[in-house]
Amino acid sequence: xxxxxxxxxxxxxxxxxxxxxxxxxxxxxxxxxxxxxxxxxxxxxxxxxxxxxxxxxxxxxxxxxxxxxxxxxxxxxxxxxxxxxxxxxxxxxxxxxxxxxxxxxxxxxxxxxxxx
Amino acid sequence: xxxxxxxxxxxxxxxxxxxxxxxxxxxxxxxxxxxxxxxxxxxxxxxxxxxxxxxxxxxxxxxxxxxxxxxxxxxxxxxxxxxxxxxxxxxxxxxxxxxxxxxxxxxxxxxxxx
Numbered sequence: 001x002x003x004x005x006x007x008x009x010x011x012x013x014x015x016x017x018x019x020x021x022x023x024x025x026x027x028x029x030x031x032x033x034x035x036x037x038x039x040x041x042x043x044x045x046x047x048x049x050x051x052x053x054x055x056x057x058x059x060x061x062x063x064x065x066x067x068x069x070x071x072x073x074x075x076x077x078x079x080x081x082x083x084x085x086x087x088x089x090x091x092x093x094x095x096x097x098x099x100x101x102x103x104x105x106x107x108x109x110x111x112x113x114x115x116x
Numbered sequence: 117x118x119x120x121x122x123x124x125x126x127x128x129x130x131x132x133x134x135x136x137x138x139x140x141x142x143x144x145x146x147x148x149x150x151x152x153x154x155x156x157x158x159x160x161x162x163x164x165x166x167x168x169x170x171x172x173x174x175x176x177x178x179x180x181x182x183x184x185x186x187x188x189x190x191x192x193x194x195x196x197x198x199x200x201x202x203x204x205x206x207x208x209x210x211x212x213x214x215x216x217x218x219x220x221x222x223x224x225x226x227x228x229x230x
Contacts, residue, residue: 042205042220043160056217091159105218107160
């Protein structure tokens with residue numbers, strides 16, 4: 001079974017530039033998550049999709065971050081414009097469905113973003 | 117609200133030593149509890165899980181028991197190996213205002229030396 005795919009693996013940009021990350025979840029997984037993991041911290045949920053609808057984006061900085069999941073499969077996360085404090089690893093995860101026993105999440109390898 | 121607190125690292129052990137990484141949680145309702153592991157340069161992988169009180173999750177020699185009375189889910193291994201060097205995250209899946217959500221601890225870095 002193929003895992004969660006993410007690209008690119010690494011990205012270096014200057015502040016005020018824009019950047020986009022892509023995620024392809026495990027086939028059949030209805031729920032998709034984007035996390036931000038700052039060095040030395042645990043992952044922080046940015047946004048959660050159920051199929052192509054947003055379930056939770058309460059911690060997404062909406063003035064600069066946006067995400068979409070067209071057709072309920074692939075997802076993209078965009079930052080525009082980037083700030084120095086956005087330097088982090090951006091993790092995508094998917095699960096069969098939210099809640100309870102089935103909420104085991106499968107993670108992609110992440111995209112390491114460095115903002116100079 | 118929901119939160120997870122785990123012991124700070126880094127932890128350095130000799131091969132074959134006993135490992136304990138403490139994790140306590142605060143949650144409304146009845147959360148599921150997880151340990152994830154992140155090997156250098158890789159994404160998070162599920163190590164073990166428990167979905168109700170007194171359940172014991174186990175995998176690759178690691179164990180953790182869901183203790184409702186002490187709100188804990190400590191990770192243990194009787195004899196660590198160099199290959200266990202990684203960052204370990206305790207997490208819970210619990211109810212939030214928008215449905216179930218995952219909450220991660222800050223992670224504990226483990227280095228096992230030969």
